[in-house]
Amino acid sequence: xxxxxxxxxxxxxxxxxxxxxxxxxxxxxxxxxxxCWRSLPKAAGLLRCGKSCRLRWINYLRPDLKRGxxxxxxxxxxxxxxxLLGNKWSLIAGRLPGRTDNEIKNYWNxxxxxxxxxxGIDPQxxxxxxxxxxxxxxxxxxxxxxxxxxxxxxxxxxxxICLDFRSSATPHPSSVSRLDNKTNFLNDHNIEFxxxxxxxxxxxxxxxxxxxxxxNQAPQVQLQEEQTTPSVLNxxxxxxxxxxKSSSSSRWSSTESKxxxxxxxxxxPPELPLPAAAxxxxxxxxxxxxxxxxxxxxLCKNCEMALQKSLxxxxxxxx
DNA sequence: AATCGGTCCAACCGCGACGGT
DNA sequence: AACCGTCGCGGTTGGACCGAT
Numbered sequence: 174x175x176x177x178x179x180x181x182x183x184x185x186x187x188x189x190x191x192x193x194x195x196x197x198x199x200x201x202x203x204x205x206x207x208x209c210w211r212s213l214p215k216a217a218g219l220l221r222c223g224k225s226c227r228l229r230w231i232n233y234l235r236p237d238l239k240r241g242x243x244x245x246x247x248x249x250x251x252x253x254x255x256x257l258l259g260n261k262w263s264l265i266a267g268r269l270p271g272r273t274d275n276e277i278k279n280y281w282n283x284x285x286x287x288x289x290x291x292x293g294i295d296p297q298x299x300x301x302x303x304x305x306x307x308x309x310x311x312x313x314x315x316x317x318x319x320x321x322x323x324x325x326x327x328x329x330x331x332x333x334i335c336l337d338f339r340s341s342a343t344p345h346p347s348s349v350s351r352l353d354n355k356t357n358f359l360n361d362h363n364i365e366f367x368x369x370x371x372x373x374x375x376x377x378x379x380x381x382x383x384x385x386x387x388x389n390q391a392p393q394v395q396l397q398e399e400q401t402t403p404s405v406l407n408x409x410x411x412x413x414x415x416x417x418k419s420s421s422s423s424r425w426s427s428t429e430s431k432x433x434x435x436x437x438x439x440x441x442p443p444e445l446p447l448p449a450a451a452x453x454x455x456x457x458x459x460x461x462x463x464x465x466x467x468x469x470x471x472l473c474k475n476c477e478m479a480l481q482k483s484l485x486x487x488x489x490x491x492x
Numbered sequence: 493a494a495t496c497g498g499t500c501c502a503a504c505c506g507c508g509a510c511g512g513t
Numbered sequence: 514a515a516c517c518g519t520c521g522c523g524g525t526t527g528g529a530c531c532g533a534t
Contacts, residue, residue, distance in 0.1 A: 187503085187504075188502095188503075188504090188527095188528095189502075189503080189528090190502090190503090208520095209519090210519080210520070211518080211519060211520085223519085223520085224504085224505090224520085224521090225503075225504080227520080227521080228502085228503065228504080229502090229503080231521095232501095232502070232503085233502075233503095260523065260524085261522090261523090262522075262523065263521075263522060263523085274521095274522075274523080275501085275502075275503085275523095276501085278523075278524085279500070279501055279502085280500095280501095282500095283499065283500055283501080284500095
């Protein structure tokens with residue numbers, strides 16, 4: 174049986190939006206908020222399909238959108254995140270408040286690709302075009318030494334990636350909520366982040382890594398930023414085998430799936446002192462919004478709970 | 493002024509993931 | 514477990530714009 178169309182195409186407008194349509198959509202969302210895109214067009218009196226409305230709002234009408242050219246800092250963040258995540262535009266957008274995935278994707282294809290080629294970097298692979306590692310490359314890959322922090326049966330490898338987030342501002346809540354939904358790819362590849370604001374990383378050009386190791390199962394890589402920037406965040410990346418999936422679907426097991434869009438990570442808040450952190454290291458499902466260092470109040474429900482748990486653990490160690 | 497080619501970006505399309513039943 | 518509806522993501526496209534000739 175074929176997939177039913179998302180909307181009745183015969184009675185919907187296509188193409189560029191008119192000012193009146195924009196205004197209708199804005200007015201409706203102002204009153205009713207985002208969501209339920211399927212029924213929105215009818216309720217708002219728009220002859221558009223829900224997908225079209227959603228796209229128009231997210232990419233163009235949202236009030237928190239940043240307009241204008243990308244800054245050099247934004248360029249560098251995009252390049253670095255792309256080298257890490259690939260074409261995960263929504264994930265990258267989640268790190269650039271006010272920018273949309275579509276905008277970043279377009280910008281990548283029209284500007285950054287050329288920029289990278291001029292630097293001698295292959296934009297597809299983010300590796301040097303000539304196959305050697307140039308000093309200009311933003312990301313160098315080296316073997317990582319790891320320590321075993323994982324008590325689960327799934328092999329994980331934690332690596333450090335230092336990214337330059339000098340321009341990082343507090344993300345808008347909408348970015349955070351969107352980010353919460355970006356973890357499928359990371360789940361599938363069992364990739365974990367631990368993002369801290371450890372200033373020592375700024376000074377330490379080596380960004381030492383820690384994490385589990387299983388030489389038989391997981392490749393180990395360390396991505397290391399050239400330490401020429403004044404402020405760098407320490408982003409630990411764990412790469413391992415994909416989480417086991419139920420036999421007939423791509424979903425997680427029942428206990429795992431209790432956490433919607435969950436994100437398995439070593440849940441250690443940045444402020445936890447090292448000994449406590451080491452003791453508290455257990456795999457927990459939390460999402461990227463915490464792992465990316467967002468503050469309480471901007472976290473999703475899952476991360477908020479995880480944060481509270483970890484803080485109580487911290488209290489026990491200090492008390 | 494007209495034409496052409498390149499660039500940019502808003503919007504569309506198809507697909508996969510998730511949640512509910 | 515299977516099915517269905519909805520949502521969100523990434524790739525692609527079409528047309529507007531702009532500079533060169």
